[in-house]
Amino acid sequence: MEQTTPLLECLKEVYDPELGVNIVDLGLVYEVREEPERVYVRMTLTTPGCPLHDTIVGAVRWVLQENTNKTDIEVQVVWEPHWTPELMSSEAKEMLGYF
């Protein structure tokens, strides 16, 4: 199923509170799709054992519930493929002073 671009835009409201950059520009969202009964998200974090794991996943759920009116939100956090800094958008790199 195709990536649902409007939902990806919604997920830009979710920030990594430490980095101050949204999770889409950070390249953490691998897949998001709206199905008839639920919304499915496959994402990662910048590092396994990130202390903000629950916070970020909770924020993803809340934003998607607010924007789709669906209560069944499945957020799957995966470590394959591993997140790499190359997945960041140029905006994110600029915000972090990437060089």
Place this chain on the structure above:
Amino acid sequence: MSRLPFLFIITGIIGFVMYHVFSLLSLTGWLGNELRGPEGWFHAHLFVLGWATMLAMGAIYQLIHVILQSNIYSLRLGYWHFSLFSIGLSGMLYGFIRADVSWIASSATLALTGILLFGWNMAVTLFRASQWNPVTISAACACFYLVLTGVSGMLMGLNFAFGEWNGLHERLFGAHIWMGTLGWFGMLITGFSYKMLPMFYLSHNFSIRLQKVVLYVWNAAVITGAIAFLTGIKGGLLWFALLLLAAAAIFYVYHLEQIQEKRHKNNPGPGIRWSVYVSRAFAVYVVALLIYSAQDTELLLHPRVVLLSGWIYLGAWVSLTILGYASKIVPFLWWTHKYGKLAGRPGTPLMADMLSERNIYWGLISMVTANLLLVCGILINLAEVMMVGGTLLSLVSIVYIANIAYVFRR
């Protein structure tokens, strides 16, 4: 989130303020006096246990599930640990002020029981998680050395009360300090830095080979030093332990450079930057001390060298590193507690909004400057310079920690 880290961190902050208030009242005079007496014991234990250990324990309770990706074995044991340790430490400090052996003995027993519970809780947590890497092994070693430090302190107390092993008292005293400072704080700071620095620098794909080298060499330094004191050999063997420590510190600082080289975030915050700077300064001092004492290894036991080294290690490296990390840990804890469930909603502040980076930057520079003045005073043995440096340090330290504590009002 559990309230346990808060309890330890807030109590640690209170201990830090108390230490500096008492230092101001004595105009740091206790530093220049004989440390082997009730006043010296009071200040040393308030600083080491009431501030640095209290905050370090809070950081462990907060970070252990992040590091292991599994929960702590028993939160209830953690609360028992907090109660026994806090009550025991308060009683010990009161006993030191009054020079009352029975107060010291009974309270030390409570504090040690708290430490043993902590050691047990950590051991079961670590063995259950079975994630053995330099971070977890360093944390395990740190906790093990803390338990040994507590046990050796208790043995000294028993000896003080019953006075049957006079020859052993001095040996236990050296090992107690060596394991408590280099073992507990050293292994904890190096180990946790391997996890925290890459997170704050957003570093990826750096080699972790040196983490294992530091782990082995630092441990070898702790064990060699403890053996030097316990056997009474000291001198040459202690110098060899210092050589190992210098090697470990150099490898550690070099590894921090490797982490920074692979960073993808330009600014990790002043607290993290300064933790790197003070680590470099510490490595330079250890090498300088190694060279200075090479002419005569007994110089390592000269009271002024001991005082200078003890202050540079605990007052500068350990304390400033903890203060630097606290500028990240405290806002993180409070933000997660208060705003974690509101993340993604409009109007929710970012973690960076919790604490002014500018204040942290100037606070750390002020503390480093005052610390340098104090160290110069010890170096040239001039009480007036020590007094000015120590007083300034206490004043700016109270302002700095008040700034961090203000996070709890946001």
